[in-house]
Every structure is written in structure tokens, then in C-alpha cells.
Amino acid sequence: MATAELAVDAHVRYFRHCLNMLPAETVSLDATRMTIAQLSLVGLAALGRLEESIPAKQREDMIEWIYAQQIPSGRAEYRGFRGGSLFGPHERCNYPAANCGNVAATYSALCALLLLGDDLARVDRAATIAGIGRLQQESGTFAPHPGTTERDPRFIYCACAVSAILDDWSGVDIDAATKYILSCCCYDGGISQIPFQESHGGLLYCCVASLALMGRLDSLPDRHRTLQWALFRQCGGYQGRINKTADVCYSFWVGASVELLGGRDLVDVSALVSFIQSCETDIGGLSKWPGYRPDPLHSALGIVGFSLCRPDALPRMSPELLLPKTVVERLLRLGFRRSHKLCADA
Amino acid sequence: MRVEGSEDVCEAAPLSQQEEWRDVTPIPQDDGKHPICPIAYTDDYREMMDYLRAVMAKEEISERALELTGRVIQANPGHYTVWVYRKRLVEELNADIAGELNWVSSISAMYPKNYQLWHHREALIVRLLDPKQATEGQSETELLRHPVIRRELQFLDNAINEDSKNFHAWSYRQWLVSTYNIWEQELIFVNTMINEDVRNNSAWNQRYFVILQGRNPAQVELDSELVSGEIVYTVENIKFAPNNESPWSYIIGLLLRHAPGKLYTDLLPKIQTLANNKDYSLAMTTTQFYWSALVDIYEQQARELPEQGKALLEKAQSICHNLAIEHDPMHGKYWEFRSTSLSV
Numbered sequence: 001m002a003t004a005e006l007a008v009d010a011h012v013r014y015f016r017h018c019l020n021m022l023p024a025e026t027v028s029l030d031a032t033r034m035t036i037a038q039l040s041l042v043g044l045a046a047l048g049r050l051e052e053s054i055p056a057k058q059r060e061d062m063i064e065w066i067y068a069q070q071i072p073s074g075r076a077e078y079r080g081f082r083g084g085s086l087f088g089p090h091e092r093c094n095y096p097a098a099n100c101g102n103v104a105a106t107y108s109a110l111c112a113l114l115l116l117g118d119d120l121a122r123v124d125r126a127a128t129i130a131g132i133g134r135l136q137q138e139s140g141t142f143a144p145h146p147g148t149t150e151r152d153p154r155f156i157y158c159a160c161a162v163s164a165i166l167d168d169w170s171g172v173d174i175d176a177a178t179k180y181i182l183s184c185c186c187y188d189g190g191i192s193q194i195p196f197q198e199s200h201g202g203l204l205y206c207c208v209a210s211l212a213l214m215g216r217l218d219s220l221p222d223r224h225r226t227l228q229w230a231l232f233r234q235c236g237g238y239q240g241r242i243n244k245t246a247d248v249c250y251s252f253w254v255g256a257s258v259e260l261l262g263g264r265d266l267v268d269v270s271a272l273v274s275f276i277q278s279c280e281t282d283i284g285g286l287s288k289w290p291g292y293r294p295d296p297l298h299s300a301l302g303i304v305g306f307s308l309c310r311p312d313a314l315p316r317m318s319p320e321l322l323l324p325k326t327v328v329e330r331l332l333r334l335g336f337r338r339s340h341k342l343c344a345d346a
Numbered sequence: 347m348r349v350e351g352s353e354d355v356c357e358a359a360p361l362s363q364q365e366e367w368r369d370v371t372p373i374p375q376d377d378g379k380h381p382i383c384p385i386a387y388t389d390d391y392r393e394m395m396d397y398l399r400a401v402m403a404k405e406e407i408s409e410r411a412l413e414l415t416g417r418v419i420q421a422n423p424g425h426y427t428v429w430v431y432r433k434r435l436v437e438e439l440n441a442d443i444a445g446e447l448n449w450v451s452s453i454s455a456m457y458p459k460n461y462q463l464w465h466h467r468e469a470l471i472v473r474l475l476d477p478k479q480a481t482e483g484q485s486e487t488e489l490l491r492h493p494v495i496r497r498e499l500q501f502l503d504n505a506i507n508e509d510s511k512n513f514h515a516w517s518y519r520q521w522l523v524s525t526y527n528i529w530e531q532e533l534i535f536v537n538t539m540i541n542e543d544v545r546n547n548s549a550w551n552q553r554y555f556v557i558l559q560g561r562n563p564a565q566v567e568l569d570s571e572l573v574s575g576e577i578v579y580t581v582e583n584i585k586f587a588p589n590n591e592s593p594w595s596y597i598i599g600l601l602l603r604h605a606p607g608k609l610y611t612d613l614l615p616k617i618q619t620l621a622n623n624k625d626y627s628l629a630m631t632t633t634q635f636y637w638s639a640l641v642d643i644y645e646q647q648a649r650e651l652p653e654q655g656k657a658l659l660e661k662a663q664s665i666c667h668n669l670a671i672e673h674d675p676m677h678g679k680y681w682e683f684r685s686t687s688l689s690v
Contacts (some may be wrong), residue, residue: 022385029456031425037382061380066376086395087427097430098402104558147430149465187563187599196560197517198551224687229473231680232591242547242591244511266680268479 004274005313006279011303012049014284015040018296019054019062033084034069036064036296038108038322041115045324046307048315050115063118066109070123071101076130077146080106080162101128102145103135107158110165114327132159132171135255140173140180152193153181157206160213161321165331169214178216181207188242189225201233201240202242205253209320212260227261230254234268237275247288248279249298251305256319259308268311276306360390360418361397365408372396385660391421402431407438407504416449423453423460433469439571443474451501458505464514468521471498477525486530498522499531510539511548519552524560532556543581554600568604574612576600581616583627589633598642613639634674637665640682648690655690666676 018040022029024301029036044050054062071079080101082088093099106128112122135143137154142155156177163169184193184207190199191207208226213215220226233239237246238254251272258267278290279302285294286302304322307314316325323331352587361367374396377384380384398418401411415432418425436446450466450467453542457463475494489495500641504524505515523532557576558566580597601609617639621630632638643661648658666685 019383022383024386024388024391027385027391028422028424029383029388030422031427033383040383058380062382063380065378065380068376083426085375085377085381086399086425088399089373092373093399093403095402095405095431097434098405098427100427102426145426145430147433148426148462149469150461183562186551187603188595189599193513194517194520196520196551196555196558198513198548200513228680228684234676235545236676241511242595243545263680264684266677266683268676268679271676273635315439 005277005310006047006303006306007284008047008049010282010284011047011280011286011299012044012053012284015043015300016053016295017268017284030086031083032105032108034066034081034105034112035083035108037066037303038112038115039296039300041112042322042324043296043303045115045327046300046303046314054116059116063113063116065209066113066116066118067122069105069109071099071127072124074100076127077134079111079124079127079131083108087265097147098174100145101131102164103132103142103155103158104144106131107161110121110162111321111323114165114323115332120166123166125168129166129168129171131243132162135159135169136173136176138176140176142177143197153184153191153206153210154193156181157210160210164321165214172214174214174216177210178214182219182221185221185226189222189229191226196235198241199229199322201230201238201250201254201257204230205325208257212320217260223261227258227263230258230261231263231266234272236271238272246275246287247298248276248286248302248305249288251276252301252308252322255305255308259319264308267309272309273306276302278307361393361414367397369399370397373399375399394418394421398402398428402427409437409439412436412439412441419453419463420456423457423463426462429462429466433466436470443470443641444472447474447497454505458509458512459514461514464518468518471522472525475526478484481527486528489528490531491527495526495528506539510543510546513548516548516552520560523555529556529559540583544587545590545592553596557600563603566604570605573600573605573608573660577608577612577616581613582622584617585620588620588626588629590635591635594635594639598639602642602646606646607650609643610650612648614643632673634669634677637669637673641665641669641688645688645690648688652690659688659690 018036020052022036041050044053049069069085070082071082074096078096078100080103082099082101083105087093087099090099102273110120110123135145136159137143137151141151141153142159143151144155159172159269163172184192184203186192186199188199191204192199193203208217211219217223231251233254235246237251239246240250240253255267258264279286279288279298281287281294283294287294288298304317305316308319316324318325318328321328372393394414394417398414401414412432412435415428415435420430435441443463447467447470450463450470453463466542471494475492480489480492484492502515502519505512523529535550536553536556539546540553543549557568557572577597580593597613601613615637620626621636644658644662648655663685666681670681674681
């Protein structure tokens with residue numbers, strides 16, 4: 001097992017620290033604590049140590065905290081989950097833009113709840129799905145929340161993942177979202193954030209995984225070239241863009257894209273594993289490059305990336321949803337139907 | 347008082363001791379009994395947030411609220427609803443846009459990779475210079491002399507000098523160029539950037555944007571001479587550093603999309619000449635990008651010239667085999683796969 005290849009105990013300690021207390025210098029994560037929670041939990045799950053690391057009582061407390069971030073009332077576009085409790089409190093804040101959900105936080109919250117074994121019974125499904133529908137733009141892309149001009153495939157992905165998890169696609173115009181994603185395909189085979197932007201491994205993932213969840217992977221104009229672009233990012237570890245340094249988070253972003261594009265057997269696994277190992281830090285957790293400080297995102301994505309390329313060593317992870325396959329299987333039993341590929345895999 | 351630099355933040359007295367804030371009852375954070383991923387806030391941040399929650403909860407539109415959002419964003423630029431609130435404050439208070447731009451520039455220097463501040467900047471520029479009026483009333487040359495545009499291009503030069511691959515800065519530059527329809531300077535800028543660092547893929551990507559002038563690739567027919575010029579330019583840069591993926595992927599991508607025939611009628615002889623020239627041959631024939639380009643070229647040629655198809659594909663397959671064992675073993679399994687999937 002992976003204990004010989006990764007410092008599992010140290011990483012478990014690191015993720016537990018993240019869940020229990022983050023240092024003051026991470027204050028810029030304050031509005032995205034939900035995502036940090038999701039990443040810490042998925043990191044533990046990918047190491048196969050989630051259940052034993054979090055006692056039942058703590059699991060219940062965490063579930064309560066997550067549900068406390070669900071916006072309880074108001075117009076649909078402000079609903080869903082918020083990124084943390086720095087907003088609000090709900091009952092004292094009448095300005096909806098000041099205390100509102102965010103499709104990225106909603107995605108993180110649902111994944112975190114599933115990881116903790118929750119059955120999503122308390123999710124306000126109707127409001128969440130209606131809210132997603134209001135955030136989709138005419139061009140097909142998504143805004144993360146009302147009142148911003150920010151919009152791109154990161155939020156298309158979050159909307160697709162939420163729709164897949166809640167098994168309700170009525171909030172997404174699939175044709176429009178697909179068309180927008182295809183408009184982001186670059187000359188080099190990669191995919192970018194907006195048309196004409198430079199190809200980028202993180203956006204590649206958001207787009208490829210969205211297409212997979214929508215059942216539209218076949219609409220890629222030249223899937224083969226996209227796979228080639230993704231595989232060419234491997235230079236030991238994966239780089240995120242042409243001529244950039246390898247960064248451990250792309251072990252997931254690019255690694256999962258490669259898998260979704262059917263290229264899993266074409267990866268140089270031993271080079272990738274060596275790179276991921278070189279990013280492990282003495283205090284547990286992984287840093288983006290060898291020799292730097294760890295953070296929850298690079299730690300979790302590095303370990304999930306490890307699991308994707310070494311499914312024999314760690315619990316198997318779903319490339320579409322950043323969840324263990326066992327959780328996706330449970331989701332299927334909860335009634336998750338739409339994504340044919342997931343059904344076939346599980 | 348407008349908070350301009352981080353040093354001011356450190357020196358400011360606690361809000362609870364400021365006369366200006368006496369009428370506000372701060373709202374503490376409700377983080378529940380068992381928070382996940384709690385942050386060990388500094389006292390200063392906690393206090394700012396308590397007051398911010400109070401003014402946001404009642405939708406206060408005031409100068410002091412504007413200042414407070416500035417301090418909070420400086421501490422935590424990822425606070426997405428504060429940006430929405432600040433945008434509204436700037437509009438409703440009719441705040442000085444130039445001052446706001448200065449402020450956002452100072453934040454950009456601290457957090458060059460924060461998404462929200464670039465969007466905030468974009469909204470300010472649109473208010474300063476209406477794109478519709480600007481592009482209808484003035485020529486491109488006139489617009490390039492406009493102080494707003496000049497300032498933005500200067501700001502971008504600095505941002506890109508600071509980090510020549512800053513994704514946000516390049517994206518904002520594309521927005522500026524296409525929104526105000528100012529293309530004159532752009533190819534010169536791209537050439538300068540490529541001259542400075544021939545491996546800067548962001549600059550090569552910007553070249554494609556400029557060559558297409560931001561038009562839908564599926565609906566653009568590029569002038570044949572323009573394409574030939576791009577081949578000459580790119581091959582010159584390949585000559586300079588053959589083992590550089592950027593120009594290779596630029597020219598193969600451009601030709602596959604817009605002039606596939608030129609892959610073998612124009613590009614192929616030029617790179618073969620280079621590979622046969624004793625000054626360049628070693629560097630050319632030891633880089634995987636040269637061989638990888640030949641695979642793409644022969645595959646396309648086989649598609650267009652079916653009578654030679656079989657021979658061309660065999661050539662491509664043999665190159666794939668050499669790539670796998672000699673020139674690019676890291677992608678060896680891919681090259682074996684590519685070899686079997688070559689088709690006309």
C-alpha cells in the first residue's frame with residue numbers, strides 16, 4: 001500500500017490541522033473555508049483515512065456547520081451555500097448581496113457533506129437548482145454569484161457538478177454550456193478560460209469534466225489533440241501551461257483530464273509519482289513545488305492525483321467529481337442517473 | 347481619509363476607539379460551536395469584519411463604509427461579496443474613479459493573481475471611457491493617445507514586466523484591445539515580448555489573438571500571404587531555439603485550423619532545410635518538437651494526397667517509434683498509441 005510511498009500519517013495530521021485551525025496568514029481563504037474543508041476531507045478520503053480520522057461526534061458537528069452556511073431564504077440566485085461564516089448572520093442581514101451563496105461554495109459544500117456521509121436531505125434542492133439557472137449567462141457560461149462580471153468555465157463545472165450530485169439538470173442549458181466550452185478550445189488543442197486565452201490545465205479540467213458530466217465529451221472538435229496537449233504537459237510532474245514549471249496540483253487537474261479523455265494508460269506513472277513525492281513536506285502536506293510550504297489545495301490535489309495514477313495503492317477516486325468512487329456509488333444509490341459514464345464505471 | 351498603502355492599515359487606531367464609528371454596533375461572527383477550518387484571525391481583522399458586517403447588514407452607503415471595504419479587501423481580497431458592495435458604494439457615492447483606479451492598482455501590486463480586482467478595474471474603465479462612444483467617435487490612433495487607454499497599456503506593461511506570464515494581465519489586455527478595437531500596437535507588443543523571451547507561451551498565444559483580431563476562428567479566412575509571413579516568422583524563432591514547444595504548437599495549430607495545405611507545401615520544406623543545415627541540424631533533430639511536427643504534417647499530407655497516403659503514414663509511424671524510444675521517452679506510451687491511431 002501507499003504507506004511505503006507517501007508519508008500518509010504526516011499528511012493525515014496535516015489535514016486534521018487544517019480542519020481544526022488555520023494560521024492567521026491564511027486569512028485570504030476566509031471566504032472559501034468551505035472549499036478548504038472539502039479539500040481537507042477529500043485529502044483524507046484519498047488516503048483512505050477519513051473515517052478513522054474524524055470521530056462520529058465531530059462528523060456531526062461538521063455537517064451542522066456546513067448546513068449553517070446554506071442561505072435559508074430570499075431570491076433563488078442568492079441561495080445555495082456561502083463560502084464561510086464571515087458573512088451574515090442570516091437573520092441580521094437584509095442585504096442579499098452581502099450574505100449570498102456562491103456556486104463554487106455550493107459545490108464544495110455538497111462534496112463535503114457526501115464525504116462526511118450525509119444524505120443531503122437538508123439541502124434545499126429546488127432553491128439551489130433554480131439559483132444555478134439564474135447564474136447561467138446568455139453565452140452559456142456561468143457567474144459564481146449575482147453582482148459580479150466574473151464568469152468562466154470554473155463555474156460551469158461547479159454548476160454541472162451540483163446538478164449531477166442533486167440529479168437535477170433543469171438549471172443548466174446543456175447546449176449553451178457546451179457551446180461556450182467549445183468556444184474556449186485553443187489552436188494548440190488545449191482549453192482556456194475565455195475564447196483566445198492561453199490554454200491552461202485547470203481550465204482544461206473544468207471544461208472536460210463538465211462535458212463528461214453533461215454527456216457531451218464527444219462534442220470536442222479534436223479530442224485526440226486535446227489528449228495530446230494534456231499528455232504533453234507531463235515533464236516529470238504536470239505543468240499547467242506550455243513552458244511553465246511542473247506544479248503538483250496539475251497531478252489532479254491534468255491527470256483527471258487525461259483519464260476522462262481516455263489516456264490513463266499513456267502516462268509515465270513513475271515520473272509522476274516521483275514528482276508528487278518530491279512535493280511532500282516534512283511537516284505533512286504537499287507544496288506546489290518541491291521545497292515550499294504546504295497548503296490544503298496542493299496537498300489534496302497532489303494526493304488525489306497520486307491515487308488516479310496509482311489506483312492500486314490508494315482508494316480509487318472519481319475523475320469527474322473529486323470524490324472517492326465509493327461515494328459516487330452511494331450517490332448512485334441515492335438516485336443519481338443522468339451521467340451515463342459514471343453509471344457505467346461504478 | 348483614504349487608505350492607500352498597507353502601512354496605513356497597521357497604523358490605524360482600532361475602529362472601536364474612533365469617533366466616526368461610535369454609532370455602529372459591531373456584529374460578531376456567528377461561526378457556530380464547532381467551526382470547520384477556523385482561521386486564527388488577528389484582532390485587527392476580526393474587528394474590521396465585525397464592523398463590516400454591521401454596515402453591510404443595513405446596506406449603509408457612506409464614505410466610511412467605502413474606506414472599510416478597502417481595508418478588508420487589502421487583508422482578504424477573496425471576500426467576494428465585499429467587492430459587490432464596494433462597486434455599489436463607488437457608484438452610489440459617485441466616488442472619484444481615478445482615485446478608485448489608484449486604489450485598485452495598489453491592491454493589484456499586492457495580489458496580482460486575484461480575479462475580482464481585475465473585474466473591478468474593467469468596470470471602472472468602462473465608466474471612465476464608454477466603449478461604444480469611444481470606438482465610434484475616434485480613430486484607432488486617436489484612441490491610443492487617449493489618457494485612459496495609455497494609462498491602461500502602461501499599467502499592463504508594468505504588470506506583464508513583473509510577471510510575463512500573468513494569466514489575468516494577458517486576459518485583461520485582450521479585453522482592452524478588443525473592447526476598444528485598438529489593434530495597431532499589438533503585434534509590435536507581441537514581437538517585443540517574444541524577442542524578450544521566446545519561450546513565453548502567453549506571448550505566442552497573444553499572437554494568435556492578434557492575427558485573428560479576436561474573430562471566431564471557424565468563420566475567419568486568413569489571407570494566404572499573412573499565413574506565409576507567420577510561417578517565416580515562426581521558423582526564424584524555431585531556428586533560434588528549436589527545443590521550444592511554443593512556436594511549434596503555434597504554427598502547427600494555426601495551419602491545422604486555417605491553412606492545412608501549407609503544413610507540407612510551405613512549413614515542411616523550411617524546417618527540413620533547417621534540419622539539413624549543419625549549423626542547426628543537431629539542435630533540430632534532437633528535439634521531440636521537430637519530430638512531433640513531422641508526424642502532424644505527414645498525417646495531414648496523407649489526408650490531402652491519398653495516392654501517397656500509405657507511404658506518408660508509414661513515415662509518420664516510423665517517426666512515432668523513434669520518438670518513443672529515443673527523442674521523447676517520457677511520452678513513449680503516447681507515441682506508440684499515436685502510431686496505431688494515425689489515419690487519413
